[in-house]
Amino acid sequence: MAAxxxxxxxxxxxxxxxxxxxxxYKKAFVVDAALLNEVIRSRTSPAGKGRPxxxxxxxxxxxxxxxxxxxxTRTGQIVSVGDAHHRFSQQSMxxxxxxALAIQLxxxxxxxxxxxxxxQASALPYNxxxxxxxxxxxxxxxxxxxxxxxxLIQIHTPQGRDPFExxxxxxxxxxxxxxxxxxxxxxxxxxxxxxxxxxxxxNRQLLATLDASGFVDDDSLTxxxxxxxxxxxxxxxxxxxxxxxxxxxxxxxxxxxEDAFLSYCRACAVxxxxxxxxxxxxxxxSGGVQVDVENGTRRQILPAxxxxxxxxxxxxxxxxxxxxxxxxxxxxxxxTGVDGGIFGSLYRHANLVxxxxxxxxxxxxxxxxxxxxxGTLNKLNLxxxxxxxxxxxxxxxxxxxxxxxxxxxxxxLGPSPREMDAMLxxxxxxxxxxxxxxxxxxxxxxxxxxxxxTPSIRKAKGVAVDGTQVLLAPDIHGRMKxxxxxxxxxxxxxxxxxxxxxxxxxxxxxxxx
Numbered sequence: 001m002a003a004x005x006x007x008x009x010x011x012x013x014x015x016x017x018x019x020x021x022x023x024x025y026k027k028a029f030v031v032d033a034a035l036l037n038e039v040i041r042s043r044t045s046p047a048g049k050g051r052p053x054x055x056x057x058x059x060x061x062x063x064x065x066x067x068x069x070x071x072x073t074r075t076g077q078i079v080s081v082g083d084a085h086h087r088f089s090q091q092s093m094x095x096x097x098x099x100a101l102a103i104q105l106x107x108x109x110x111x112x113x114x115x116x117x118x119x120q121a122s123a124l125p126y127n128x129x130x131x132x133x134x135x136x137x138x139x140x141x142x143x144x145x146x147x148x149x150x151x152l153i154q155i156h157t158p159q160g161r162d163p164f165e166x167x168x169x170x171x172x173x174x175x176x177x178x179x180x181x182x183x184x185x186x187x188x189x190x191x192x193x194x195x196x197x198x199x200x201x202x203n204r205q206l207l208a209t210l211d212a213s214g215f216v217d218d219d220s221l222t223x224x225x226x227x228x229x230x231x232x233x234x235x236x237x238x239x240x241x242x243x244x245x246x247x248x249x250x251x252x253x254x255x256x257x258e259d260a261f262l263s264y265c266r267a268c269a270v271x272x273x274x275x276x277x278x279x280x281x282x283x284x285x286s287g288g289v290q291v292d293v294e295n296g297t298r299r300q301i302l303p304a305x306x307x308x309x310x311x312x313x314x315x316x317x318x319x320x321x322x323x324x325x326x327x328x329x330x331x332x333x334x335x336t337g338v339d340g341g342i343f344g345s346l347y348r349h350a351n352l353v354x355x356x357x358x359x360x361x362x363x364x365x366x367x368x369x370x371x372x373x374x375g376t377l378n379k380l381n382l383x384x385x386x387x388x389x390x391x392x393x394x395x396x397x398x399x400x401x402x403x404x405x406x407x408x409x410x411x412x413l414g415p416s417p418r419e420m421d422a423m424l425x426x427x428x429x430x431x432x433x434x435x436x437x438x439x440x441x442x443x444x445x446x447x448x449x450x451x452x453x454t455p456s457i458r459k460a461k462g463v464a465v466d467g468t469q470v471l472l473a474p475d476i477h478g479r480m481k482x483x484x485x486x487x488x489x490x491x492x493x494x495x496x497x498x499x500x501x502x503x504x505x506x507x508x509x510x511x512x513x
Contacts, residue, residue: 001201002205024308024408025179025379027406028381028383028406028408029381029405029406029407030383030384030385030407031083031382031385032407033079034407035382035407035408036070036080037082037479038069038408038410039373039377039413040465041067041129041416042216042411042414042415042416043369043372043373043417044369044416044417044418045353045368045416049249056091056190056193060283065086065359066082066357066369067082067083067084067086067273067356067357067358068082068355068356068373068377069084069278069354069355069356070353070377070382070384071278071282071353071354071355072350072384073293073352075293075384076293077293077297077384077385079384082357083357084275085275086275087272087273088271088340088341089183089186089268089270089272089339090270090272090277090337090341091339091427092126092143092268092336092338093335093342093343094268094337095145095149095335096280096310096335097170097171097174097267098146098150099149099310100154100302100307101166101170102149102150103151103154103306104302104306105152107165110265110305110309111145113152113251116136116215117136117137117139117140117145118132118137119133119139119313119316119317120132120138120139120316121139121317121323121324124138124320126143127202127203128142128144129205129209131144137210138317140317141309141313141314141318141320141335142320144200144210145208146264147210147260147261147286148263149212149214149259150163150260150267151216151257151258151260154259154263155216156255157227157437159230163263163410164263167267168180168270171172173301174283174302175276175277175280176279176290178493183270183271184266185340186268186269187266188265190203190269191265194428203261204328207260210256210257218243218403221244221249221252221253221299224256228256228259248308267410274341274343274356274357274469275355277341277343277355278354278355280343281334281343281344281345281354281355282309283302283307284308284311284314284345287304287308288300288301288302288303288304288306289301289341311333311345313334314344315327315334318334318335318336319335319364320336320364320373321364321484322371326371327347327405329375330353330374330375331347331378332344333345336365336367338365340357340359340370341355341367342355342357342366342370342371343356345379346374346378347378348378349382351384352377352382354377356369356374358370376413380408383404383405386387462482
């Protein structure tokens with residue numbers, strides 16, 4: 001333990017192998033298992049930083065599973081680390097493919113799809129029922145927009161075909177994996193789920209909002225009814241002017257909502273891994289082109305107009321209310337899912353796409369660790385190792401870059417938050433531990449425990465506004481502040497800031513900012 005603390009402290013001070021963080025980000029590094037494992041290690045959060053998805057019956061998230069897959073869209077080469085073959089449900093990562101299918105069924109015209117569903121950021125949670133001022137869903141990434149997309153798929157699928165089978169066929173084509181399966185128990189669990197304190201699920205409330213907004217007009221409803229029930233029954237339940245009878249129209253609207261919702265749940269329950277989703281990201285990034293990694297052949301499996309439209313829409317809204325931050329801060333555009341998956345484009349690299357998985361979610365419903373990994377990858381100068389570059393028409397420049405690239409050293413990115421917290425716990429004196437224990441609140445007759453949290457000056461300002469208790473601890477050195485979270489079930493309830501008693505007088509003004 002002592003040796004580990006020395007190693008961590010050296011990494012904190014930039015002494016490991018003589019590497020400073022600024023120097024690391026300026027060099028070029030080969031994308032290999034060592035690099036991706038270092039990214040995972042350096043950004044691993046303490047236990048309790050996030051929580052797995054709740055409210056989807058049948059899910060069994062594995063919070064210990066972590067995976068990254070990085071792909072070069074020019075060659076189709078993938079580098080993966082972690083549990084890259086662990087399968088998880090794609091959940092909302094299904095929405096871009098559903099959008100592509102809907103556009104394809106609507107004549108391959110994105111502008112026609114755009115008449116029904118917008119392409120703008122909403123800055124709202126994924127399950128919010130708000131519609132844009134023109135009555136359309138803001139985008140297809142929020143649930144109400146995804147349900148509306150599945151309504152369009154139900155309406156425009158040709159008679160005699162199964163709408164969901166069309167979706168699953170497209171997923172198999174995009175991933176290059178013909179063995180994709182659906183967790184039917186999970187799909188039915190989400191379809192039937194109703195919170196204990198509610199009379200209906202949130203998604204059914206969104207369907208009711210769409211129905212009340214007049215999203216499906218009479219002509220579209222008739223098209224759906226013909227595919228669902230056939231011409232004979234539709235004609236028997238139509239008025240002389242060709243409209244559906246009111247009672248039959250209400251029945252068709254209910255059936256459309258149910259069919260769209262069940263298909264949506266089944267799409268969310270398609271089981272994928274990070275390599276599958278890296279392939280999907282590559283097709284959208286490459287204008288609908290899929291590259292065969294074995295022979296280097298390129299095949300147009302999706303029209304470029306559809307692929308580019310879907311990618312732009314996901315860039316704008318794929319991370320819900322965090323979409324703008326992710327694009328500006330991490331140069332990332334793509335789609336997230338509440339089972340911990342993320343896939344999309346690394347826009348600081350011309351040809352790289354990424355897929356990550358970790359089941360702990362932040363308050364927006366996105367994988368917080370996955371976002372950190374992506375942000376770190378976009379800061380590094382990356383070179384994909386590829387034997388096919390010499391025949392790809394870009395040999396000289398790429399081969400020179402390959403020769404200049406190095407392997408990322410271990411601990412070059414510094415200690416992880418989890419390692420920092422271990423060091424904080426180890427350095428805590430008995431006096432500080434007693435002071436913190438005495439300060440913990442008593443809940444249900446028991447005093448709450450605490451765990452160490454790494455320092456953050458930015459958070460300190462917010463904490464001070466909330467009137468957080470400040471303890472004076474002689475074992476904390478210099479001006480560095482340290483935080484100790486009061487915890488229950490691994491999740492923080494309140495915070496205590498600990499500062500150094502000896503430096504308090506000289507730095508009081510600075511500490512209290």
